[in-house]
Amino acid sequence: MTKIHIPVLLEECLESLSIKAEGFYIDCTLGDGGHSYKMLSRLSSQGLLLSIDQDQHAIDFVKNFYEIPSNWVLVNSNFSKISQILIDNDITRALDGILMDLGLSSRQLESSHDRGFSYQADNEPLDMRMDEKLGVTALDMLRASSEKELTKLFAVYGEERFARSIARKIKNNISRINTVGDLTGLIYGAVPAAPNHKNPTRRVFQALRIAVNDELYSLEQGLDKSFEILAANGRLSVISFHSLEDRIVKNFFDKQVKKDRGELLFKKVVVPNQEEMDRNPRASSAKLRTIIKI
Numbered sequence: 001m002t003k004i005h006i007p008v009l010l011e012e013c014l015e016s017l018s019i020k021a022e023g024f025y026i027d028c029t030l031g032d033g034g035h036s037y038k039m040l041s042r043l044s045s046q047g048l049l050l051s052i053d054q055d056q057h058a059i060d061f062v063k064n065f066y067e068i069p070s071n072w073v074l075v076n077s078n079f080s081k082i083s084q085i086l087i088d089n090d091i092t093r094a095l096d097g098i099l100m101d102l103g104l105s106s107r108q109l110e111s112s113h114d115r116g117f118s119y120q121a122d123n124e125p126l127d128m129r130m131d132e133k134l135g136v137t138a139l140d141m142l143r144a145s146s147e148k149e150l151t152k153l154f155a156v157y158g159e160e161r162f163a164r165s166i167a168r169k170i171k172n173n174i175s176r177i178n179t180v181g182d183l184t185g186l187i188y189g190a191v192p193a194a195p196n197h198k199n200p201t202r203r204v205f206q207a208l209r210i211a212v213n214d215e216l217y218s219l220e221q222g223l224d225k226s227f228e229i230l231a232a233n234g235r236l237s238v239i240s241f242h243s244l245e246d247r248i249v250k251n252f253f254d255k256q257v258k259k260d261r262g263e264l265l266f267k268k269v270v271v272p273n274q275e276e277m278d279r280n281p282r283a284s285s286a287k288l289r290t291i292i293k294i
């Protein structure tokens with residue numbers, strides 16, 4: 001049985017949001033509901049929690065797993081549409097805090113509903129859409145992109161040193177690629193076995209997933225709109241898992257501070273302690289940043 005996703009930096013997130021019992025909070029990335037449920041437990045019946053996920057399977061899981069009280073609203077959408085979500089749900093009250101815990105949940109990796117998020121899921125199709133209403137799968141993208149475009153994709157979004165040879169190998173064998181296993185086999189064949197070059201498949205999969213889901217654009221839009229709709233003294237906390245995401249969050253926060261629109265809660269980025277990393281290795285690359293709106 002797939003294990004439930006372990007929420008990362010849980011206590012630190014709750015503390016960063018300084019939750020008021022009667023406040024209104026949004027969890028932009030519901031996943032298995034770990035952060036949301038703890039946030040909810042700090043609210044009174046006058047408080048309100050809105051949790052968003054673009055993956056309908058996440059919403060279905062949480063609805064089955066938890067009892068959903070009337071002050072916990074679940075919405076299947078992309079957090080880049082956060083302002084519209086409030087309008088659609090007739091919510092006009094002051095917003096006290098927003099959480100984003102970016103990327104994939106461990107459930108999506110381990111029990112993907114045949115979407116091939118994990119480079120270990122050999123027999124799954126190369127789909128990678130978190131939101132199955134999106135049109136383009138990872139395989140469509142591999143087929144439609146030129147060698148040059150794939151090289152750029154793997155180099156920029158995957159920070160992969162052997163991007164060009166991987167892209168060439170893929171384009172030369174494109175008719176043979178259908179599954180995760182077909183792709184990972186080719187990647188290993190395209191990269192020299194070097195002890196200091198570990199796990200190129202992970203980086204290629206990260207790049208494809210970012211592109212298929214347009215993750216960095218959603219993040220930019222989501223940050224912009226979230227900060228806009230926050231009340232004064234409201235807090236925005238973001239956990240990122242790789243440098244591309246973290247750079248966007250850091251730059252966005254720094255820009256607000258420069259414009260005197262916000263102040264950083266922590267001088268230094270918050271990372272998991274050793275005990276958390278031992279208990280949940282997935283947390284190792286997590287970074288938490290929080291901004292308070294002025």
Ligand SMILES: C[S@@+](CC[C@H](N)C(=O)[O-])C[C@H]1O[C@@H](n2cnc3c(N)ncnc32)[C@H](O)[C@@H]1O
Pocket residue numbers: 005006007008028029030031032033034035036052053054055058077078079080101102103104105108130218219
């Ligand atoms: C790391 S998991 C969140 C785990 C959650 N905090 C928990 O404790 O279980 C990230 C979740 O955010 C969702 N997600 C990622 N990007 C999104 C976006 N732009 N809009 C809405 N949901 C998104 C994913 O589908 C995934 O379920």
